[in-house]
Amino acid sequence: MVHKPLLVKRSDQQTTAALKALGEPRRVEILQLLRKGSLAVGEIAARVDVTQQAVSQHLAVLGQAGLVEARREGTRSVYAVRPDGFAPVEEFVRSFWTPRLRALKDDIEGKK
Amino acid sequence: MSATFRTSIEIAAAQEEVFDYFVRPELLVRWMGDYARLEASEGGIFSVDINGVMIRGHFVRVERPNLIEIAWGEAGNAAMPPGATRLLVTLAAQGAGTRLTLEHIGLVPPEAKKHAMGWPHFIARLAIAARGDDPGPDPWKTTPPG
Numbered sequence: 001m002v003h004k005p006l007l008v009k010r011s012d013q014q015t016t017a018a019l020k021a022l023g024e025p026r027r028v029e030i031l032q033l034l035r036k037g038s039l040a041v042g043e044i045a046a047r048v049d050v051t052q053q054a055v056s057q058h059l060a061v062l063g064q065a066g067l068v069e070a071r072r073e074g075t076r077s078v079y080a081v082r083p084d085g086f087a088p089v090e091e092f093v094r095s096f097w098t099p100r101l102r103a104l105k106d107d108i109e110g111k112k
Numbered sequence: 113m114s115a116t117f118r119t120s121i122e123i124a125a126a127q128e129e130v131f132d133y134f135v136r137p138e139l140l141v142r143w144m145g146d147y148a149r150l151e152a153s154e155g156g157i158f159s160v161d162i163n164g165v166m167i168r169g170h171f172v173r174v175e176r177p178n179l180i181e182i183a184w185g186e187a188g189n190a191a192m193p194p195g196a197t198r199l200l201v202t203l204a205a206q207g208a209g210t211r212l213t214l215e216h217i218g219l220v221p222p223e224a225k226k227h228a229m230g231w232p233h234f235i236a237r238l239a240i241a242a243r244g245d246d247p248g249p250d251p252w253k254t255t256p257p258g
Contacts, residue, residue, distance in 0.1 A: 093117045097214060101121045104133055104143040104212075108125045 014066060015088040021065035022089070026050060027058045031067065031081060038071060038080035117216040124209040127177035134180045134201055158182050178203055184216070 021027055029048055033039060041059065045052040059079055062068040066085035071078050123130055133139045135152035145160040151171070158169045166187040173181035182199040200215040 090117065093216065094119065097117065097119055097216070100144045101119065101212065101214065104130075105121055105123045107142045108123055108129060108133065 014085075015092045017065040018067060018085060018089045019092070021061050021067055024058070024061075026054075027062055030055065030058055030062065034068060034079060034081045038073070038078040040076055040078050044079070118213070120211060120213045122206060122209055122211055127203045127205055127210045130203055130210045130212060131177040131180070135174065152180075158184070172198070 022031075026048065030044055033044060033047055039047075041052055041055055044059075045055045048055060050058075059068060063070065063079075067082055068079050068085075069082045071080050133143065135150055137148040137150050140148045140150065140160060145162040145167070147161045149157055149159040151157045152174050154171060154174060156171045156174075158167075158171055160167045167184060168187045169183040169185050171180070172183050173179060180199075180201040180203075182201075184197045184199045198215075198217040200217065202213040202215075204211045204213070
């Protein structure tokens with residue numbers, strides 16, 4: 001049994017939400033589309049092989065994870081990528097490699 | 113929103129020696145994973161179990177003592193199948209030691225694929241680090257993070 005901390009840090013929650021959101025190929029596809037520019041729900045649905053309703057649900061997940069945000073462009077409501085939302089994810093990858101490379105360094109240098 | 117992670121560290125050892133830590137299983141597991149199977153040649157198997165996460169892929173380039181490129185993925189992870197991401201390790205002589213630069217690249221070239229897997233490697237990192245953070249036997253955990 002894994003010991004769980006009593007309090008899950010907010011950043012951990014954000015990271016988990018972001019990673020879960022990214023764990024679905026359709027959502028990755030939607031993000032790829034939005035990287036090129038903001039789009040309305042209908043425009044996304046026209047480019048991705050799912051219903052508008054499904055797109056809305058994916059956008060909701062992405063939005064809750066902080067990876068996209070809704071914006072107003074005149075009378076239109078569009079969705080755009082939110083770059084700041086990816087920071088916890090990058091930090092997470094860092095948390096994988098940093099201790100490992102540190103262990104590598106210590107092991108090699110420790111043999112001297 | 114970079115899909116490439118890049119980091120660098122200086123190691124007080126010769127390039128050749130650091131290189132071996134990526135291509136010899138008994139040395140790899142000293143710093144990453146519990147069990148490894150490595151065939152360090154172009155197309156050769158790269159397989160390492162990290163606390164139950166089965167990293168699977170193959171060596172793409174093995175250029176002793178300067179460069180190692182590994183196709184990196186996870187068995188059973190549909191978002192990041194074996195070999196789906198790239199790990200690029202560059203070793204450069206620096207004084208008497210070695211400058212190690214590691215890049216983890218998750219994006220496939222946009223022209224190569226329309227259903228591009230944008231950030232799947234992050235998901236695998238979650239699985240790994242989440243388990244890596246667990247208490248219990250974990251060889252590399254004895255070393256505190258940077």
